[in-house]
Amino acid sequence: xSSADVSESTTPSAxxxxxxxxxxxxxxxxxxxxxxEPRSALxxxxxxxxxxxxxxxxxxxxxxxxMLELTPAVVESVVSFYTLFFRKPVGKYMLQVCRGLSCVIDxxxxxxxxxxxxxxxxxxxxxxxxxxxxxxxxxxAACDRATCMxxxxxxxxxxxxxxxxxxIAAMRSGTYPVPPLAxxxxxxxxxxxxxxxxxxxxxxxxxxxxxxxxxVGDRSGVxxxxxxxxxxxxxxxxxxxxxxxAGEWLATNAKEKKEH
Amino acid sequence: MATxxxxxxxxIGELNLRDIDVYKAQGxxxxxxxxxxxxxxxDVVKLTDTSVLRGRGGAGFPTGRKWQFLPKNGEPRYLVCNxxxxxxxxxxxxxxxxxxxxxxxxxxxxxxxxxxxRHAFIYIRGExxxxxEIFCAAIAQARxxxxxxxxxFGSGFDLEITVHRGAGAYICGEETALLNSLxxxxxxxxxxxxxxxxxxxxxxxxxxxxxxxLAYLPYILKNGPDWxxxxxxxxxxxxxxxSISGHVKKPGNYEIPLGTTIREMIELAGGMREGRKCIAVQxxxxxxxxxxxxxLDLPYEYESLAKAGTMLGSGAMVVxxxxxxxxxxxxxxxxxxxHESCGQCTPCREGGHWLEETLERLLGGEGLxxxxxxxxxxxxxxxxxxxxxxxDSIEPFLGSVVHRFEDQFRGxxxxxxxxxxxx
Numbered sequence: 001x002s003s004a005d006v007s008e009s010t011t012p013s014a015x016x017x018x019x020x021x022x023x024x025x026x027x028x029x030x031x032x033x034x035x036x037e038p039r040s041a042l043x044x045x046x047x048x049x050x051x052x053x054x055x056x057x058x059x060x061x062x063x064x065x066x067m068l069e070l071t072p073a074v075v076e077s078v079v080s081f082y083t084l085f086f087r088k089p090v091g092k093y094m095l096q097v098c099r100g101l102s103c104v105i106d107x108x109x110x111x112x113x114x115x116x117x118x119x120x121x122x123x124x125x126x127x128x129x130x131x132x133x134x135x136x137x138x139x140x141a142a143c144d145r146a147t148c149m150x151x152x153x154x155x156x157x158x159x160x161x162x163x164x165x166x167x168i169a170a171m172r173s174g175t176y177p178v179p180p181l182a183x184x185x186x187x188x189x190x191x192x193x194x195x196x197x198x199x200x201x202x203x204x205x206x207x208x209x210x211x212x213x214x215x216v217g218d219r220s221g222v223x224x225x226x227x228x229x230x231x232x233x234x235x236x237x238x239x240x241x242x243x244x245x246a247g248e249w250l251a252t253n254a255k256e257k258k259e260h
Numbered sequence: 261m262a263t264x265x266x267x268x269x270x271x272i273g274e275l276n277l278r279d280i281d282v283y284k285a286q287g288x289x290x291x292x293x294x295x296x297x298x299x300x301x302x303d304v305v306k307l308t309d310t311s312v313l314r315g316r317g318g319a320g321f322p323t324g325r326k327w328q329f330l331p332k333n334g335e336p337r338y339l340v341c342n343x344x345x346x347x348x349x350x351x352x353x354x355x356x357x358x359x360x361x362x363x364x365x366x367x368x369x370x371x372x373x374x375x376x377x378r379h380a381f382i383y384i385r386g387e388x389x390x391x392x393e394i395f396c397a398a399i400a401q402a403r404x405x406x407x408x409x410x411x412x413f414g415s416g417f418d419l420e421i422t423v424h425r426g427a428g429a430y431i432c433g434e435e436t437a438l439l440n441s442l443x444x445x446x447x448x449x450x451x452x453x454x455x456x457x458x459x460x461x462x463x464x465x466x467x468x469x470x471x472x473x474l475a476y477l478p479y480i481l482k483n484g485p486d487w488x489x490x491x492x493x494x495x496x497x498x499x500x501x502x503s504i505s506g507h508v509k510k511p512g513n514y515e516i517p518l519g520t521t522i523r524e525m526i527e528l529a530g531g532m533r534e535g536r537k538c539i540a541v542q543x544x545x546x547x548x549x550x551x552x553x554x555x556l557d558l559p560y561e562y563e564s565l566a567k568a569g570t571m572l573g574s575g576a577m578v579v580x581x582x583x584x585x586x587x588x589x590x591x592x593x594x595x596x597x598x599h600e601s602c603g604q605c606t607p608c609r610e611g612g613h614w615l616e617e618t619l620e621r622l623l624g625g626e627g628l629x630x631x632x633x634x635x636x637x638x639x640x641x642x643x644x645x646x647x648x649x650x651x652d653s654i655e656p657f658l659g660s661v662v663h664r665f666e667d668q669f670r671g672x673x674x675x676x677x678x679x680x681x682x683x
Contacts, residue, residue, distance in 0.1 A: 034422050036336070036379070037462055042444030043427055047386075068444070081446040081602075084386045084428035101348045101546060102505040104592040105584055138430065138596050139348040139546070140387060143505035143578070144512045153389040200613040208621070210614045210634065210641070240633035244640050 015184040017059045020052055028067065038068045042078055046085055054182040055086040055191065080193070083137075089187040091126045091133035092180035093171050095119075097149040097159075100139030106146040112136055114161050118168055126187040131171065133191065154178045211239040264528060265491075267499050268475050269515045272359045278394055280401040283362040289407055291478040292369045296415040299481075304374035308477065311485035312497045317342055317433070317470030318545065318574045320562050327375050329457035330465045337465040339372045341382040341474055342438060343391075346430040348546030348596055349576030352501040352513050353471040357384065357391040360475070361398035367474030368421055369407060370481065375467055378418045382471075383438050386426040396423050430600035434648045435468040437602065448602045449648035472501055492518035496561035496572075504529040506579035507536060516560070523556040526579055536581035540661070544573025546593050547653030549660040550580075570656070586661040586668050591619040597654040608651030611642045615654065622672045632669055635662045 028048065032041040042064060049060035056079055065072045079085045097112055116122055119132050126133040142148040145157035156167070170176040199205075211225060228234050228242045237245060266272075270286070277283050284290075295304055309324025330337060341364065345353035356364060364382070372380045384392045399421055402408050410418045424442055426432050432441045436450035439461050460466020476498065480488050488498040496518040502525065505511040509530030516525060522541055532538050540550045543560065549570040551558065558564050565572045580589070598612030615638055618631050639655045646652060662669055 037443065039444035040424075040442060043441070044425065047425060047427065078444065078446055082386070082427035082429050084426075099592065100596065101542075101589060101592045102511075102578055105506060105578070105580065105589055109588075138599060139346060139350075141345050141351040141354040141385070143349050143351050143503065143576075146505065146511075150387060153387060155390070200610055200617065204610065204614075208628070209630065210611075238630040238633040240630060240637045244637040247640065 015053055017057070021063060024048065024052070032067065039070065042068060042070075042075065043082070046079055050085060052182055053184045055089045055185075057184075086191045087193055088191040089130075089183065089185040090181065090191045091187055092131050092183055093176070093178075094133045094135070094152050094181060095149060096135045096137040096140075096151075096153075098138075098140040098142070098147060099136045100143065102139070102143035103147040108147045111147045111159050111161075111164070114164055118164060124190050124192050126189060126191065130183065130187050132168075133187070151176075151178050152181055209239065211243060264514050265499055265517055266515050267479050268356060268360070268363065268472065268501055269513060272355065277360045277362065278358075278398060280362055280398070280405055283360070287482070288362055288478075289366055289402075289405075291481040292366050292373075292407065293413060295370055295373055295481060296413055296417060301374050301376055304370060304477075304481070307481060307485050308374065311480045311488040312495065313473065313476055313480060313488065314496065314562065315470055316472035316476075316500065316575065318347065318547075320572060323469065323473055326457065326469075327371075327467055329455065330375055330467065331458070334465065335376070336379065337375060337377050338461045338467070339368065339375060339377040339380040340435075340438065340442065340461060340466060340468045341368050341371075341380065341471055342433065342435065342468050343382055343384045343388070343471045344426055344430075344433040344438060345385055345388075345471075345574075346433055346600075347574045347576060348593060349503060349505055349542065349578045350545050350574045351503045351505075352575065354388060354391065355513050356471055356475060356501070357388060358394055361395045362402065363475045363478065364395070364471055365398060365402050365407070365421065367471075367477045369419055370477040371467070371469060371474050372419050373417060377467075378420070380419065380421045381424055381442060381461070382421060383424050383426060383432070383442055386428045389425075392423065392425050399423060429602075430596075431602045431648070431650060434650065437648065438468060439466065446602070448604050449650075451647060493559070493561050493563065495563055500560075500572075500575050502560070503574075503576045504579065505576070507533050507538075507581040507584070508579050509533055518561040519559040521557050521559055522551065522577070525560060525577060526556075529579070532579070532581055536583065538579055539582045540580040540584070540586075540664070542576075542578040542580075542657060544571045545576040546596060547571070547649065547656065548573050549656035550664070552664060570660075586665045587619065587623060587672055590658040590661055591616070591623060593657050594619055594654060597650060601650060605646040605651055607642050608646045608654065611638065611651065612654050614638075615658065622669065625672065627673045629673065632662070632666065632673070635659075635669065 028045060031044045032038050035041055045064045046056050050056050061075045062072050065075045097115055099108055115134060119127055119134055121127055121134050123136050140148055142155055147159045148157050149159060225239055228246050234242050234246060271277055275282050305324055305327050313323045314320045315323055343353050343357055368380050408419055408421060429447045431437045432447040434449050435456055437447040441447040442461060456466040456468055492498050499515055500518050501513050501515045503513050508526060511529060514528050526538060540552050542548055542550050543565055551568060551570055555568055558568055562572050594615045598616045601608045601612050603609045618634050621627050622631055635658060639659050642655050643652045
């Protein structure tokens with residue numbers, strides 16, 4: 001790997017998808033033949049295309065759909081479920097820093113802040129030159145050597161700021177031992193499709209209390225809470241306490257009350 | 261003073277067990293050969309059942325009994341080895357996969373022979389790219405040596421193992437989500453029943469076993485079920501690889517007899533760092549509730565931990581010292597589950613994000629007094645009402661620490677400046 005390859009990242013070589021497919025076809029067919037039902041080959045096919053193209057392209061998804069007799073929509077719904085499939089181009093080095101429990105209690109926050117500052121980008125972003133993509137990921141199963149990360153899925157353990165500096169410098173100069181990812185198109189600022197970024201449902205956005213939906217949707221819960229609030233013995237409790245205390249009271253005392 | 265008892269972990273760090281010849285020199289594949297020559301599949305099931313080997317993936321279900329749930333006749337049937345290890349704090353399968361792949365292959369082969377499976381699968385977490393490559397190389401070696409293929413050693417038993425790589429989804433460790441993922445679908449858990457033993461992969465009878473569970477099979481056959489039952493307790497027999505991490509001097513995988521006390525296990529891992537004190541332990545991975553100082557003499561086995569209100573789970577112990585910020589720790593775990601929810605069940609999908617947002621508000625210094633109540637009572641609205649255990653896993657750690665360390669959570673309610681001055 002010469003240094004020129006990494007710095008040329010602004011002009012990635014476009015892939016002739018038809019030629020790529022011709023080359024891969026025997027291998028892809030062998031993958032499909034491993035399974036009793038062809039659809040099982042979907043994840044392996046996507047891994048193989050991503051290895052070549054650096055991300056899962058529309059053409060790759062359409063090809064898989066055709067080979068496995070699925071609709072493109074079904075393929076995309078599956079691909080979008082998995083975080084290791086990139087539906088848009090990414091940088092040459094995918095830096096995935098662990099934010100799992102064992103790393104967090106070992107000060108992963110400092111490491112993550114150091115990365116963000118050193119690269120000048122945040123979570124799920126790619127640098128302008130297309131060399132680095134940065135993501136904070138869930139537990140990587142290497143908690144004995146926290147804080148840890150993966151570079152293009154190769155583990156790096158026991159991170160220190162000094163290691164980060166050296167790593168980034170080596171990647172820029174093309175001397176880092178892990179080979180860069182294939183890059184066939186110029187990456188954008190993020191590789192996430194906006195719809196993928198999950199959170200509370202739209203109706204609950206901006207509402208701070210789960211027991212006070214603020215007029216959104218069905219108000220039966222609010223009506224129930226208001227009735228609870230009128231019960232003298234529940235007064236002074238927060239809404240959350242009312243739910244749990246009233247629930248417990250009902251469970252233990254409802255029968256007695258009936259008898260009276 | 262407790263010691264480790266290496267069984268699965270024998271030779272790790274000393275021998276190159278990735279090489280089939282090294283593994284064979286240690287007695288590897290001998291039990292598979294013996295089973296094909298001398299034992300009937302029923303014998304293997306019976307030996308496993310007698311050993312009371314419980315599933316090492318998290319649920320702790322007895323392996324022999326799980327196999328017996330399969331219908332008596334009918335083919336095809338499948339064995340799937342679950343190597344989608346992603347429970348926060350767990351790193352045992354990761355090490356076993358990379359260091360001793362042949363042990364896993366022999367375990368899969370024995371399990372397949374026992375249940376009459378001719379095509380087994382191993383589902384490897386997508387992040388374990390290196391482990392996947394090592395395992396594929398080991399499969400090629402095993403095939404070349406005649407342990408896989410048609411009519412193995414003239415016995416009439418055929419076996420193929422397909423190595424399948426996931427693509428980043430914790431939920432695929434749940435067995436029915438794993439089967440969906442293996443079928444090329446979204447990794448969403450299925451409604452049960454039917455259980456996989458009746459309708460699993462491709463709607464055929466299927467057994468899903470953890471890596472560590474299967475890897476113990478050769479040793480149970482070699483030494484007999486009584487050897488396995490001789491350690492541990494009556495219902496938690498044998499050995500367990502425990503991943504110990506957190507504020508200990510020597511974090512790592514330690515293979516212990518079940519029933520070792522938590523205090524002894526912390527000692528094994530080198531004790532606490534720099535003379536600090538252990539104030540809490542999460543004993544069974546991210547899904548389990550915390551134990552505290554008063555629990556340190558509990559024996560580490562399924563029943564005692566369940567009685568203490570937590571679980572052994574995947575066998576991942578995270579140890580916390582007195583300087584731990586439990587608000588940040590709880591936030592890390594809640595964020596994890598919120599991120600990994602597949603989104604099928606409303607309580608899990610919405611509840612995770614509600615809790616994450618509430619904790620973020622607290623950490624940002626804008627917490628409300630009622631937020632503490634939200635955190636304390638969340639289990640009422642989250643637990644026991646989801647398709648799979650993920651939704652029930654969001655709250656136990658948070659619930660246990662918010663009750664124990666309420667002061668820490670309340671500390672965040674005050675403006676940050678005042679909190680700094682108070683210290």
